[in-house]
Amino acid sequence: MYQALYRKWRPLIFDEVIGQQHVTETLKNQVRNNRLSHAYLFIGSRGTGKTTCARILARAVNCEHPVDGNPCGTCPACRGILDGTIMDVVELDAASNNGVDNVRALREEAVFSPSAVKKRVYIIDEVHMLSTAAFNALLKILEEPPAHLMFILATTELQKVPATILSRCQRHSFRRIDAATLAGYLESIAEKEHFHLNHEAAELIARLADGGVRDALSLLDQCSASETIDVDAVYNTMGLAGNRRVAELLDLILKHETAGALRAFNGMWMDGKNPAVLLNELSGLLRDVLMLHVAPRGALDLLSGGYDTATLSAFSKRLTAEQLLSAA
Ligand SMILES: Nc1ncnc2c1ncn2[C@@H]1O[C@H](COP(=O)(O)OP(=O)(O)O)[C@@H](O)[C@H]1O
Ligand SMILES: [Mg+2]
Ligand SMILES: [Zn+2]
Structure with a gap:
């Protein structure tokens, strides 16, 4: 089955994430020195690496032999989290689990120690979608979190997250990727995929993606039917x-x-x-x-x-x- 480029090339370690060094270097340092927070909030426009970094961090904190702050990728913890057999790292989409009952259920489950790894990690995407009651329930856990618990919240809309939640999280802002960096990244992916992508076309795609890596890779995917991906091919494919x-x-x-x-x-x-x-x-x-x-x-x-x-x-x-x- 064909796998979309943006799935196939999701970075597995911090060092593969582009354009967010201010975030990834800080997180690597925290893993190295074991100075982790119990709650993180990742903010930024879509497709810039929030979910990717949340998953990397969840593995890094549980990895048996982190490599310079990155998850090793080969220990049982890394492998189990990656293939989904370890259930202590949980991803929730707040857009579809936004009720207070969802958060209460989470709270009941969260008090138990993790079964296979050091930390139970909850990644809550689109956290701004939670109802007020759900936010209040979440706040209760964030106020007195057990030591085995970590939350990584992600959102595109900071202004919709209550101040009480914000003040209990360590905040990291994800930037739009500048066009030159993004174009260079597209060229490196194209090379691995054996696409003939020329530089002008890479720049045009980068610009059309408006700083989002996921959008850029999707556009590249759409253009990949062309023998040579040049500016004309991009213009034609994109209408x-x-x-x-x-x-x-x-x-x-x-x-x-x-x-x-x-x-x-x-x-x-x-x-x-x-x-x-x-x-x-x-x-x-x-x-x-x-x-x-x-x-x-x-x-x-x-x-x-x-x-x-x-x-x-x-x-x-x-x-x-x-x-x-x-x-x-
Ligand atoms: N900073 C980045 N570096 C490299 N690839 C990225 C980056 N941000 C996003 N991507 C690509 O886009 C896809 C979606 O990224 P994701 O982390 O889910 O974005 P979001 O910020 O919306 O959570 C990833 O699988 C990856 O292929
Ligand atoms: Mg996401
Ligand atoms: Zn590991």
Whole structure:
């Protein structure tokens, strides 16, 4: 059976997690020095490594011979947790177990010592979905946690987690991965998968994924049917052909090819394109060109995602900042 890339390449140790060194180095240190907290809260946008790091941490704290703060992956604890035969590490999705009864049941079970490993670890995903009563029940355990217990809570929406819970957890923020790091990661995965992914295309996918590794790997998956994954393949697979036409229209306008521009506009009009939407897209493109113009390096992460770097930098060279400002 085909396994999605983002599942196949889920990191098994902290050192394989990209772009979150501020979190992974801290956690490795805590494992090394055995200075663990009994409750963690992982915050950040989706697909940035929260669940991945929660699972790694759950193994690292129970591993018999951690390697520099990473789980060894080969001891009975590591293997048992990974293949699901050790039941002391429990994952709960708060989105579907959000009632007070769920948390009470958890509390009854949590008082017992773990059966096979050192620590019973509860990973509660989407914790902001818990009901108020469930949060209160959880708070009771967090106030006086038995020594054998550890909680790792994860959420995309910090503002929905009550302050009383926040104050009892050690907080770690997961960042969006910058486009350059993400592109490099995609290239390394592509190499292992024997895909022919070129650099421009890797950058475009990274930008479209908006800093999320899961989204980036899913996009790469979708493009992988192409013999060579280049910018064209990404545009076609992602249904971004429209962006191509917008860039062509801008090109004709800049060349003062009025007849050609009108023809291009007419073509889009006949295909049902709303002129107001088209104007919006043109100004979005100009905004991206302007970003790249004023900050060639730093702006890479601020681009809207729909255009490849070559297209943008070609426009950037043809226009001054003044022209761009007045046009956009
Ligand atoms: N920082 C990261 N480094 C490497 N891969 C990652 C990272 N973040 C996410 N991934 C990839 O995306 C998938 C989903 O990540 P996950 O940790 O479940 O994200 P979330 O933050 O939504 O919990 C992983 O299986 C992995 O393939
Ligand atoms: Mg998750
Ligand atoms: Zn181990």
